[in-house]
Amino acid sequence: MIKRRVFLLVLTLLTIAAVCYGIFSRFGLPSLTVSDGDFFFGYHSEGDKSIRKETGPFSGIDINLKEADVCVRSGEKYSITYRGDGSLFPSYEVDKKTLVVTDPSSAKKPKGLLTVTVPKKLARLSEISVKAENGDITVAPSPSLSADKLTVSSDNGDIVMRNILGASLVASSDNGDITAERISFETSDLSSENGDLIISPSDGCSAYRYHLSGGNGDIRIGDGIYQGSLDSGNGLIAGDGAKDMTLEADNGDIIVK
Numbered sequence: 001m002i003k004r005r006v007f008l009l010v011l012t013l014l015t016i017a018a019v020c021y022g023i024f025s026r027f028g029l030p031s032l033t034v035s036d037g038d039f040f041f042g043y044h045s046e047g048d049k050s051i052r053k054e055t056g057p058f059s060g061i062d063i064n065l066k067e068a069d070v071c072v073r074s075g076e077k078y079s080i081t082y083r084g085d086g087s088l089f090p091s092y093e094v095d096k097k098t099l100v101v102t103d104p105s106s107a108k109k110p111k112g113l114l115t116v117t118v119p120k121k122l123a124r125l126s127e128i129s130v131k132a133e134n135g136d137i138t139v140a141p142s143p144s145l146s147a148d149k150l151t152v153s154s155d156n157g158d159i160v161m162r163n164i165l166g167a168s169l170v171a172s173s174d175n176g177d178i179t180a181e182r183i184s185f186e187t188s189d190l191s192s193e194n195g196d197l198i199i200s201p202s203d204g205c206s207a208y209r210y211h212l213s214g215g216n217g218d219i220r221i222g223d224g225i226y227q228g229s230l231d232s233g234n235g236l237i238a239g240d241g242a243k244d245m246t247l248e249a250d251n252g253d254i255i256v257k
Helices: 001-026
Strands: 028-033 038-044 048-054 060-063 071-076 079-085 090-097 098-102 111-120 124-132 135-139 145-158 159-173 178-194 195-199 208-214 218-221 227-231 234-238 243-251 254-256
Touching: 028 159, 060 071, 071 124, 098 111, 098 218, 124 135, 135 145, 195 243, 208 218, 208 227, 208 254
Parallel strands: 060 098, 060 124, 071 111, 071 135, 124 145, 135 159, 145 159, 159 178, 178 195, 178 243, 195 254, 208 243, 218 254
Antiparallel strands: 028 038, 048 079, 079 111, 090 098, 208 234, 218 227
16 A cells, blocks of 8 residues: 555656646746836746846837736836847837837747836826737836826736826736726726736725626725626626726626725
8 A cells, every 4th residue: 555655656746747847848947036026927948038228218118029028117217128038139119209119020939028117207108008918017117107098908918007197098908817006097998808807096996987897706896886796798887986997807806995
């Protein structure tokens, strides 16, 4: 009996080792990156590097990447930093005062972490647009930053937004949670097909009129505004604030606190 248990234990360990080897061979080694208080988990290969380039001033951001994680944060100077395969540094240019970042022309695409940094003293950007088809997105300036328009989308990845205010916010994820802390926009539209929406407005829950729709999940709007659930395809309006917030989660909870 003891020999059988030992055999099963060894077999289990070998199976786990084989699975880990397959994952690491495909994606690289797991890594945890800390950037201005935010944590990013990903994978890196032996040849990965952290490369930083100063961009010069810009008043708007337009990022469109297929595989990389993206972070927009505050720091000392206008710059972009890429942690990953140094030969796959994303293409970038400042065009008409907008920083435009795209995948390089090579067949392989960046799979690391792209960080765009704006000066802490900067108070406003005209527009921030970030799209990552398969990657997490964080927009977390510190202190708070104003953006006339913020558009964030990921097909497969979580979205985190902090310390930002403005006129219009649109955030969507097909497969991922959306978390927004200390935000304030005149109109907000947040949606996730498979994931939770967790919102903490800097101006309080009662400042908004909520347009809610859901399918499989609970809905809790703070200050006693609404608590319950909705059948798929149904919607309701709750609250009487001056600002509008549209929230849709097909398979996930909606929490505003």
